[in-house]
Ligand SMILES: *[C@@H]1O[C@H](CO)[C@@H](O)[C@H](O)[C@H]1NC(C)=O
């Protein structure tokens with residue numbers, strides 16, 4: 598009985614996918630470009646179906662000149678084929694960031710026995726096989742999403758995750774990207790599972806607020822994060838279960854500071870010889886209405902404020918980048934390289950599914966949908 602109803606449910610999902618795909622598939626799908634433009638001209642965003650990925654984002658600097666402030670490729674098929682897989686601005690799932698040893702159990706337990714009951718193994722594609730990063734080898738960022746609805750300011754993509762990468766059950770995911778007057782980009786996600794599964798998503802956008810005009814790195818940008826705790830991690834960037842109080846440390850951005858304010862002390866913080874940050878800051882309060890994180894460049898004058906439904910934000914200063922730049926950023930002869938951008942990712946507590954002592958519930962099931970929302974508001978400083 599159970600098997601029959603599950604497969605009927607799966608058929609229903611497939612039928613829906615078929616309808617979505619039939620109605621809108623472009624010849625160059627899944628790399629078909631959708632352009633959204635706010636009526637007041639303040640913001641223009643381009644997306645491809647592959648990964649529901651943001652490929653260009655144009656906003657105005659303090660002189661009123663539009664700049665493309667996100668990293669990416671001129672050839673979007675590199676999102677699939679670039680072996681470095683820097684994850685340029687897609688939706689990341691089914692579980693963003695890292696999973697210790699690519700393993701978890703449902704219900705969650707500390708260090709699950711590898712062959713125990715209800716233990717799941719996801720490909721370990723990070724730190725020489727010590728953990729899973731961003732949902733496995735082919736996470737949601739490297740899947741062929743389809744367009745279900747689109748107009749001049751909004752696009753909705755759909756992806757059916759068919760127990761991919763070893764996660765339990767199917768998940769039906771809808772992502773809507775919208776631009777609005779006043780320099781606003783809004784992204785919302787609804788994920789609906791057919792079985793109990795962990796879900797923790799993010800949108801992995803790499804920002805360079807100068808668009809590589811006058812500066813090649815983000816070290817002088819000002820950063821402000823409403824957080825007094827970062828998740829403490831081990832050498833594989835896996836949570837230890839503890840939190841670091843930011844007071845007196847290089848993690849203290851409660852008041853705006855240059856990103857590089859204590860740069861020399863960040864050596865090794867993001868693993869190996871890496872300097873800079875790749876950390877999960879836990880917000881001190883909900884930030885659905887007021888910005889949880891802000892970043893701006895005194896050079897271009899472009900400022901970004903992020904509001905979100907998420908309890909945390911990852912800040913990654915992109916130490917490991919080495920990828921030819923887009924033409925508009927001086928490529929392809931010049932590369933994006935270390936500190937070329939700051940990735941700001943709204944997310945849940947990282948690897949909470951292996952950290953039961955936190956008491957953070959990231960297991961979803963039919964009747965308990967997962968939702969995610971973030972708003973990126975652009976303005977200029979003078
Ligand atoms: C990690 O997972 C693998 C199975 O994928 C298992 O064989 C191994 O024992 C696990 N390691 C630890 C330390 O639990």
Ligand SMILES: *[C@@H]1O[C@H](CO)[C@@H](O)[C@H](O)[C@H]1NC(C)=O
Nearest residue numbers: 625626627628647677740741
């Ligand atoms: C997704 O798109 C890629 C690139 O065009 C293609 O190689 C692959 O077969 C597609 N996968 C599915 C399931 O359609």
Ligand SMILES: *[C@@H]1O[C@H](CO)[C@@H](O)[C@H](O)[C@H]1NC(C)=O
Nearest residue numbers: 746747748749750751752775
């Ligand atoms: C575009 O679609 C969105 C989402 O469905 C809707 O809220 C908005 O009003 C539409 N805008 C236009 C110009 O039709």
Ligand SMILES: *[C@@H]1O[C@H](CO)[C@@H](O)[C@H](O)[C@H]1NC(C)=O
Nearest residue numbers: 857858859860861862863864
């Ligand atoms: C950081 O290290 C560099 C190179 O050793 C040195 O020139 C610089 O003064 C140091 N900065 C600070 C703030 O300590």
Ligand SMILES: *[C@@H]1O[C@H](CO)[C@@H](O)[C@H](O)[C@H]1NC(C)=O
Nearest residue numbers: 681919920921930931932933
């Ligand atoms: C730029 O990146 C490409 C791809 O990683 C690499 O082959 C090339 O050597 C890099 N160029 C420089 C100057 O580092």
